[in-house]
Amino acid sequence: MLLKWIIGVAAAFGLSTGAIAQTAATPVTLQAQDGVSIAGLVYPAAHAKAIVLLFHQAVSSKAEYATIAPRLAAAGFTALAIDLRSGGSMYGPNETAARLSSPATYEQAGLDLVTALDWAQPQHLPVVLWGSSYSAALVFEVAAAHADEVSAVVAFSPGEYLADRGAVARAAAGVRVPIYVSSAPEADEVRAARAILSASPARVKTQYVPRFGVHGASTLIEARDPKGAADNWAHVLAFLNALPAPRT
Numbered sequence: 001m002l003l004k005w006i007i008g009v010a011a012a013f014g015l016s017t018g019a020i021a022q023t024a025a026t027p028v029t030l031q032a033q034d035g036v037s038i039a040g041l042v043y044p045a046a047h048a049k050a051i052v053l054l055f056h057q058a059v060s061s062k063a064e065y066a067t068i069a070p071r072l073a074a075a076g077f078t079a080l081a082i083d084l085r086s087g088g089s090m091y092g093p094n095e096t097a098a099r100l101s102s103p104a105t106y107e108q109a110g111l112d113l114v115t116a117l118d119w120a121q122p123q124h125l126p127v128v129l130w131g132s133s134y135s136a137a138l139v140f141e142v143a144a145a146h147a148d149e150v151s152a153v154v155a156f157s158p159g160e161y162l163a164d165r166g167a168v169a170r171a172a173a174g175v176r177v178p179i180y181v182s183s184a185p186e187a188d189e190v191r192a193a194r195a196i197l198s199a200s201p202a203r204v205k206t207q208y209v210p211r212f213g214v215h216g217a218s219t220l221i222e223a224r225d226p227k228g229a230a231d232n233w234a235h236v237l238a239f240l241n242a243l244p245a246p247r248t
Contacts, residue, residue: 220236
């Protein structure tokens with residue numbers, strides 16, 4: 001069933017199934033400024049239009065993007081998915097968290113996002129920060145602090161998940177690049193996403209409220225969101241494809 005869904009969506013967006021099948025991930029290990037080793041997988045796109053840095057939700061890992069990252073690469077976006085130090089085995093082992101002697105906080109994982117951004121910079125392509133749940137909060141903080149290095153923000157189910165309540169909206173007030181937010185259709189998630197998005201002065205702001213959806217980037221996984229995944233994919237790809245082309 002999953003293969004049939006991938007083939008159908010690929011056809012809908014003009015992607016060859018061969019392109020998706022041939023997207024092989026390359027393992028990488030990044031070194032954070034505090035010495036923590038961060039495990040990641042790079043999914044390269046031919047003639048990449050941008051780099052999408054993929055960050056997972058709580059008790060999760062880079063495996064959250066096992067079906068999502070290849071789709072992005074096939075659509076022309078090189079993707080890097082990393083194991084944040086605050087995570088777990090929801091979709092598969094989190095190598096970064098497993099190396100730590102004690103659990104990390106959401107806030108501590110912010111340094112991992114910056115490390116991924118440092119990895120992307122030398123490639124001289126637009127960089128999209130993509131978050132899921134708690135990391136969808138962190139992407140606003142990183143985007144605000146690194147305004148010259150970030151080209152867009154994609155946030156699935158963002159909320160005020162950090163210890164400093166209101167910190168995410170305050171960070172969003174400093175984000176001027178294009179922003180896409182989505183969430184599950186439940187009213188509390190929609191309100192939380194809207195509050196953060198409305199705080200940003202960005203000229204390009206999109207909030208997609210799906211008819212069917214689940215929490216975080218999992219809404220793009222057909223096995224988790226069989227009724228809504230295709231529509232969610234259509235909207236986020238439309239946003240990404242509308243971003244300015246990289247300078248040549």
